[in-house]
Amino acid sequence: CVMNFDGAQGWLVGEANQGLAxxxxxxxxxxxxxxxxxxxxxxxxxxxxxxxxxxxxxxxxxxxxxxxxxxxxxxxxxxxxxxxxxxxxxxxxxxxxxxxxxxxxxxxxxxxxxxxxxxxxxxxxxxxxxxxxxxxxxxxxxxxxxxxxxxxxxxxxxxxxxxxxxxxxxxxxxxxxTNGIQALDLIRRKVLGDGGAELNLLIDEMALHVRAANALGGLQAMATAVGQRLEEWRALSAHVVEACERDPQESGAVSVDFLAYSAYVLLAAMWLQAAVRAQATLAAGSAETAFYRAKLDAATFYWRRILPRATAHREALLGGADCLMALPASDFAF
Ligand SMILES: Cc1cc2nc3c(=O)[nH]c(=O)nc-3n(C[C@H](O)[C@H](O)[C@H](O)COP(=O)(O)OP(=O)(O)OC[C@H]3O[C@@H](n4cnc5c(N)ncnc54)[C@H](O)[C@@H]3O)c2cc1C
The missing domain is CATH 1.20.140.10 (Butyryl-CoA Dehydrogenase, subunit A, domain 3)
Known part of the structure; x- marks a missing residue:
């Protein structure tokens, strides 16, 4: 439905200029x-x-x-x-x-x-x-x-x-x-806002799951892949911060792919954490073998078949702003 408030009166609630906060x-x-x-x-x-x-x-x-x-x-x-x-x-x-x-x-x-x-x-x-x-x-x-x-x-x-x-x-x-605006919020306010400091702390915390997997054994290949992605994410964000400081168009050009890349890598860390818990619980002799085996199989599927999507987002954002901005607005229909 659509509601029109023609001729309606508005009242200021709270202090002027504090509304955005x-x-x-x-x-x-x-x-x-x-x-x-x-x-x-x-x-x-x-x-x-x-x-x-x-x-x-x-x-x-x-x-x-x-x-x-x-x-x-x-x-x-x-x-x-x-x-x-x-x-x-x-x-x-x-x-x-x-x-x-x-x-x-x-x-x-x-x-x-x-x-x-x-x-x-x-x-x-x-x-x-x-x-x-x-x-x-x-x-x-x-x-x-x-x-x-x-x-x-x-x-x-x-x-x-x-x-x-x-x-x-x-x-x-x-x-x-819109999700496009969320991506701008992530890159501009949350990553550029502190030069990537909080993102690096998050990556450090996610890397603890890699360490736990390596200590446990049996999950080395998955742990290595997730560990490499986490360090790739750190390097990519440093590159993005530097590129956005150089060219103001870059933050708008990388934003959606950077958010998707970040999400796929974060989910990989979540699935590794689940795999560690499943592996440890099975090793401790749990009777719920089907449940925990399903978690290990699902984690393996995510690592092998979904995580590669991160590569496409990384390559796309490294394509830069130039190819987005080159075409004049008047020439899009040609
Ligand atoms: C069913 C429905 C319910 C809603 N309920 C509420 C409600 O309860 N309260 C309320 O306040 N609002 C409500 N909304 C409004 C809703 O939040 C807005 O429609 C939404 O935030 C998008 O704003 P817009 O429609 O003005 O799109 P626009 O801002 O015109 O965006 C159009 C496109 O341009 C992109 N864009 C815009 N600016 C930029 C930029 N700077 N850089 C890059 N891309 C940009 C957007 O991502 C989008 O793809 C509702 C909308 C709908 C459809």
């Missing part, structure tokens, strides 16, 4: 919650896709019939359907882990005992909020679209609910500041 207190909270809205939509799309893929019969497994007594195998046997489901699962669970980590910072910002700890949590939350808002809602849209794809033609029609998730997730990329 008040608004940012509200916006941090609202942006976090919109991120969680994207995550909730992703979860619903994954649950729908998983249930359908276990039931829908179509074709036979490439390795030979799995449900020989039935006219066809359930589509969950097909590698491409598994690619879609695992993409849904690992993006959704990865965002859930990052969401819980961010929520903890918001709690500590208000509840930590010492003032320095409260301030440190506030800085960490401020850095993460634009990533949570933009990346989780982009994930919501991608995972909802994959939900439609898993259902095939049934995904497109209204009856099964998947198409509604695509429509509902689309607004989350726009309101509370």
């Amino acid at each position: 008040c608004m940012f207190t509200m916006m941090n909270d609202a942006r976090f919650q919109v991120g969680l809205q994207g995550l909730g939509i992703a979860e619903a799309a994954f649950q729908g896709g998983l249930a359908y893929a276990r039931e829908r019969l179509q074709s036979r497994s490439l390795a030979g019939p799995v449900a020989a007594q039935k006219p066809a195998d359930p589509i969950i046997v097909h590698p491409d359907v598994r690619r879609m489901l695992l993409t849904q699962k690992t993006l959704t669970e990865g965002c859930r882990m990052l969401g819980i980590y961010t929520a903890r910072q918001l709690d500590l910002e208000h509840g930590a005992i010492s003032a320095p700890a409260r301030q440190a949590a506030a800085r960490r939350a401020a850095l993460l909020i634009p990533i949570v808002k933009a990346f989780f809602t982009d994930v919501g849209q991608e995972v909802a679209s994959l939900g439609v794809q898993v259902y095939g033609g049934h995904g497109y029609i209204r009856e099964w609910g998947m198409e509604q998730l695509v429509r509902d997730s689309r607004i989350t990329q726009l309101y509370e500041g």
